[in-house]
Amino acid sequence: xxxxxxxxxxxxxxxxxxxxxxxxxxxxxxxxxxxxxxxxxxxxxxxxxxxxxxxxxxxxxxxxxxxxxxxxxxxxxxxxxxxxxxxxxxxxxxxxxxxxxxxxxxxxxxxxxxxxxxxxxxxxxxxxxxxxxxxxxxxxxxxxxxxxxxxxxxxxxxxxxxxxxxxxxxxxxxxxxxxxxxxxxxxxxxxxxxxxxxxxxxxxxxxxxxxxxxxxxxxxxxxxxxxxxxxxxxxxxxxxxxxxxxxxxxxxxxxxxxxxxxxxxxxxxxxxxxxxxxxxxxxxxxxxxxxxxxxxxxxxxxxxxxxxxxxxxxxxxxxxxxxxxxxxxxxxxxxxxxxxxxxxx
Amino acid sequence: xxxxxxxxxxxxxxxxxxxxxxxxxxxxxxxxxxxxxxxxxxxxxxxxxxxxxxxxxxxxxxxxxxxxxxxxxxxxxxxxxxxxxxxxxxxxxxxxxxxxxxxxxxxxxxxxxxxxxxxxxxxxxxxxxxxxxxxxxxxxxxxxxxxxxxxxxxxxxxxxxxxxxxxxxxxxxxxxxxxxxxxxxxxxxxxxxxxxxxxxxxxxxxxxxxxxxxxxxxxxxxxxxxxxxxxxxxxxxxxxxxxxxxxxxxxxxxxxxxxxxxxxxxxxxxxxxxxxxxxxxxxxxxxxxxxxxxxxxxxxxxxxxxxxxxxxxxxxxxxxxxxxxxxxxxxxxxxxxxxxxxxxxxxxxxxxxxxxxxxxxxxxxxxxxx
Numbered sequence: 001x002x003x004x005x006x007x008x009x010x011x012x013x014x015x016x017x018x019x020x021x022x023x024x025x026x027x028x029x030x031x032x033x034x035x036x037x038x039x040x041x042x043x044x045x046x047x048x049x050x051x052x053x054x055x056x057x058x059x060x061x062x063x064x065x066x067x068x069x070x071x072x073x074x075x076x077x078x079x080x081x082x083x084x085x086x087x088x089x090x091x092x093x094x095x096x097x098x099x100x101x102x103x104x105x106x107x108x109x110x111x112x113x114x115x116x117x118x119x120x121x122x123x124x125x126x127x128x129x130x131x132x133x134x135x136x137x138x139x140x141x142x143x144x145x146x147x148x149x150x151x152x153x154x155x156x157x158x159x160x161x162x163x164x165x166x167x168x169x170x171x172x173x174x175x176x177x178x179x180x181x182x183x184x185x186x187x188x189x190x191x192x193x194x195x196x197x198x199x200x201x202x203x204x205x206x207x208x209x210x211x212x213x214x215x216x217x218x219x220x221x222x223x224x225x226x227x228x229x230x231x232x233x234x235x236x237x238x239x240x241x242x243x244x245x246x247x248x249x250x251x252x253x254x255x256x257x258x259x260x261x262x263x264x265x266x267x268x269x270x271x272x273x274x275x276x277x278x279x280x281x282x283x284x285x286x287x288x289x290x291x292x293x294x295x296x297x298x299x300x301x302x303x304x305x306x307x308x309x310x311x312x313x314x315x316x317x318x319x320x321x322x323x324x325x326x327x328x329x330x331x332x333x334x335x336x337x338x339x340x341x342x343x344x345x
Numbered sequence: 346x347x348x349x350x351x352x353x354x355x356x357x358x359x360x361x362x363x364x365x366x367x368x369x370x371x372x373x374x375x376x377x378x379x380x381x382x383x384x385x386x387x388x389x390x391x392x393x394x395x396x397x398x399x400x401x402x403x404x405x406x407x408x409x410x411x412x413x414x415x416x417x418x419x420x421x422x423x424x425x426x427x428x429x430x431x432x433x434x435x436x437x438x439x440x441x442x443x444x445x446x447x448x449x450x451x452x453x454x455x456x457x458x459x460x461x462x463x464x465x466x467x468x469x470x471x472x473x474x475x476x477x478x479x480x481x482x483x484x485x486x487x488x489x490x491x492x493x494x495x496x497x498x499x500x501x502x503x504x505x506x507x508x509x510x511x512x513x514x515x516x517x518x519x520x521x522x523x524x525x526x527x528x529x530x531x532x533x534x535x536x537x538x539x540x541x542x543x544x545x546x547x548x549x550x551x552x553x554x555x556x557x558x559x560x561x562x563x564x565x566x567x568x569x570x571x572x573x574x575x576x577x578x579x580x581x582x583x584x585x586x587x588x589x590x591x592x593x594x595x596x597x598x599x600x601x602x603x604x605x606x607x608x609x610x611x612x613x614x615x616x617x618x619x620x621x622x623x624x625x626x627x628x629x630x631x632x633x634x635x636x637x638x639x640x641x642x643x644x645x646x647x648x649x650x651x652x653x654x655x656x657x658x659x660x661x662x663x664x665x666x667x668x669x670x671x672x673x674x675x676x677x678x679x680x681x682x683x684x685x686x687x688x689x690x691x692x693x694x695x696x697x698x699x700x701x702x703x704x705x706x707x708x709x710x711x712x713x714x715x
Contacts, residue, residue, distance in 0.1 A: 079597055089477060091489055095450030095675045097522060097530070106522040108530045108679060110672030112598025114447035115648075123487050126449060132597035134671065134679060136524025138608075146525065157455070162469045165499030167455070231473060231495060232427040232437050234481050243435065243499075284478075309497065313453035315471035317499055 002320065004028070004181060005166060006159040008174035012099060014068030014152035015085050015203045018042055021064045025177060025197050032185045033195070039214060043207045044197040046184065054190035056339055059217035059299075060183060060330070061208055061288050062176035062224070063201030066169070067312050069098060069133070069153040074144050078137030080107065083128070085152065086202030090128050092313045100135060101151035107135040155314035164244070164320055171316040173201065175306040176223035179327045189334055201288055205255075208288035212295035219262065219300045219342055220292045223330060225318065226250070226280060226305035238281050241307040244319045246276030247326040250303040253283065255290030262302035265341055269333045275325050280305070300342055304330050346548050348541055348682040351375065352521060352529060355537035359457055359516035361420025361443045362569045365389050368416050372540055372563045379547035380561065386580060389565040390573035391416070395550060397558045402701060410696055411560040411583035411661075413574055413650040414540045415567030415590070418533035419444030419674055421456065421515035427495070428502035436505030437495040438470070443514065444568035449488040450675045455518040458498055462508040470498040470515070519676040527682045528607060534678040536567070538668045538685050539589035545689020550696060557584075557699040564650050574650030578657025584704050585623060585662045587695075588651035589688065591680070592641050594669035605639050605669040607681045611688040612641035614665030618651050622707035623664035630695040636687055641667055662707055666692060 007028070013021030022044050026036060033046040044064070067086030074080055080100075084093075093109050100107045111126050133153065137143035159168040180195055194215045198207030212220065230242035241248040249266055250258045270277040289301040306326050309317045360368035369391050377383055380393040397407045425439040438458065442448075451472045458468040474493045477485050484493055496515060498505065521531035543561050550559065560581050564573025578586065592612050593604040605612050613619075613627050631638040646652050651663040668688050671679040 077596075089452075091449070092453045095447075095454065095672075095677055097519065097677060106524055106530070108522075108524070108672070108677035110597055110675055110677050110679065111447075111449065112602075113593060113673040113675075114445060114449075115673060116593070116599065116602050122449070125486065125488055134524065134530075134596065134677075136526050136528035136530075136679070138526055142525070160469055162499045163504075167469060167471055167499070227476070229475055229479055230429060230435065231475050231497075232429040232439075233475055233479065310453065310471060310473045313471075313473075315453050315455055315473075317471060317473075317497060319499075 001161060002166065004178045005175065008178050009159050009168040009170045012154040013065050014154050015065040015200045017152045018065050018199045025064060028181050029184050039210060041207050041210055042199045043211050045211060046195045048184050048188065048193040048195065050189045050191040050193065054339065056191040056219065056337065057194065057215065057217045058191055058334065058337065059194045059196060059212065059215050059220040060180055061196045061198055061211065061220060061222050061292065062180040063173045063207065063288060064177050064197040065199050065202050066154060067202050071147055071149055071151045071153065073149065074140050075132065076140050078139045078143040079132035079134050080143060080147060082133055082153065088312055090125050093128060093131060094126055096314055097156050098153040099156050100153040101147055105135050105146060107133045107153060109133055157314045165317050166320055167315060167317050169314045169316065171308045171318050172225040172311050175225040175308065175318055175323055179223045179330060182327045183331055186331060198288060205288050205291035209291040209295055212292040212299055216296055217299055219337065221330060221334065222288045222301060222303040223326065224287045224303055224305035225308040227311040228307035228309045240283065241278055241280050243307050243309060244322060245278045246322060247329045248278050248280045248305040248307050250280050250287065250305065251282055253286045255286035256293060258289055258302045259300035261341060261344065262300055266302060266304060266329065266333045269336050270329055273332045275329045277329065346545060348685055349523065349529060351544060352537065352541050355540055356521045356531040356533050360416065360418060361514050361516050362417040362566045364514045365417050365565050372416060375544050376547060376561060379551060386576065388572055388576050390577050391563040392577065392581065393561040395547065395559040397556045398554050399556045407558045408584040408704060409558045409560055409582065410699060411562060411577065411581055411586040412543050412546065412692060413562045413564050413577060413586060413588045413654060414543045415536045415573060415650055416540055416563040417566055417568050419446050419568050420517065421446065423509060423511050423513040423515065425511060426506060426509060432502050434502060436500055436502030437497055438509065440491050440494055440496060445674055447674050448490050451494055452489045454676060456496055457516050457518050458496060458509060459514045459516065460508040461510050461513050466508060468498045470496040473497050517676050524679065528679055529682065530677050530679040532676045532678065534670060534680050535591045535673055538591060538670065538680045542589055542668060542685045542688040542692065545686055546692035549690050549693030553697050555696045555699065556701060557696065559696050567650055571650055571653040574653030575657060578654040578661055583661055586654040587664045587666055587692065588649040588654060589666050590649040591670035591673065592667035593673065594671045596671040603642065607669055608683050609639060609669065610637040611684060611691055612639040612667040612669060614643060614647050614667065615640050616643040616647065617645065618643065618647040618655055619664050620662035620707065622710045623662050627664055627666065627691065627695055630698055631691055634690060634694050636691060
């Protein structure tokens, strides 16, 4: 059982309310870094001193927030209204259990029973505005005494490993956080490594932007968990990336062209170290690279990601082999990084 | 008796319709100390007998009350094994319903695949689908259906093929969780809440005299065929029968339908499926306990084992006692333990009030012109 992934995925940290996950990560890295601090937005920033061989300043980033819900109102009968925090398919919410607020009160999202639906209603997606969260309160006063407007709610899933795969919530992006923690726990790099566990990625890459300004790195590596769409389908739908085929390397997405020098450095490193990898097919989506690369004078940045099926559901799935290879590849790429590499265009 | 731990075991035990063995063992363990005889019948219903007490009937045959609580739950079945992108890739399972599954709730659920291969195993799986943007055009903007959904156990196709066969059963997996006010939420509370109520009833009858024999039956395959209702009505020859099941509780999505407040007490069925004399006797028992009960009208089918029991043999006077439940046929079905406890006590009180002339009076009541 991978204890790091278990602890990180089971912890809560919905965008804008990342305290629990921040404290957990602080505890997991404190003995392995020279210093750590928290900035104005709640990003956790740490420095791992290098050997002094290289003068580079390198940032490795992993966002620590996860998608979830925010309580917006309490009904007279004690049920809760909510909005989603981060991108959701409404279809992922029915029949789910969440943990609400700092007390982690269990709450459930039900719907009108299927027995009472007319045939056409069965073909309609229940919109999030029509859903209610049920914590068992009998009336508004009781519910309002237990839950505050603005409280976040996160999915609840016990981490589990099945053969080579792991199932749980929030691998997006606790898989990236776990990989970054492993790098911090490893041998020193030739340069000082700055690590950022950033907030609010899911609501617009907010945390990464200020960290990149603050650190002003020469280069940045983003560790992520990217959606894998490698499912059976009627037509030839591009799977984007697939589980078990190795770390997913971004080239271009909706927000970024990743730095080509870094991309080829990563793929050459993978080839040299015999680490399998896959290029993520260009397309939608995006990572903190989009915010980091346009900060200050600009930062060369690239992304290595663990492929994950069923993103933004309580039941994501990753390959543990892919995860370990992301750690290996990120580590090797950092060790081979030189100032010269970044001087050539 | 402490209902939550009992309900937790009952709810979390995987036993979809037709595959009730696991829950049968849990129920047997609970009922055995409370009854005189217990055995499985030929369709898999668990039948427990608690003998009546008092004067032997003149004809030697003590009247029998049958309490039917179905123990099966809705689930899924493996419809097809699919390799993606080819047989060297991962394997996925396409699905069929086992009972009245609300497919709107399936995406993102944990399941257990009861793999029947050479070495039967339980595999953890998740229910997934392609995102909307990658779905075929005609499927976009609709709830995910069986065309879209797969169970993913994270195994390569060739391994999956050795383990899983078409027709293997899939059960939902959701731990029972305690909400506020004694409310609990989980899977299969339809109808394990009623199994718990019958357990409360058997417990209530310990040390109390009841003249009639009591048959507690955990019925099989209600969700698909009312099977245990039909067959136990035949084999057990009851003189009267009560089905214990769940009904719609007020809450999100049901406030405009016939529904009942959680913690408002059991609901008693009324309609063609219910003998009016049985309903009256249940109301009398509730009055004796000073228990508030509600009336649950159903104009035709009660949607319970009572529908089968009523027409077993030459006909059986039937009633339905229901426990209000939110979000029926989902993995977050929600009930309150106080309603379970009340339903159990009501059944127990009803049983203690049955005398030798009950059926005679029931029949006479049908011709009473007052």
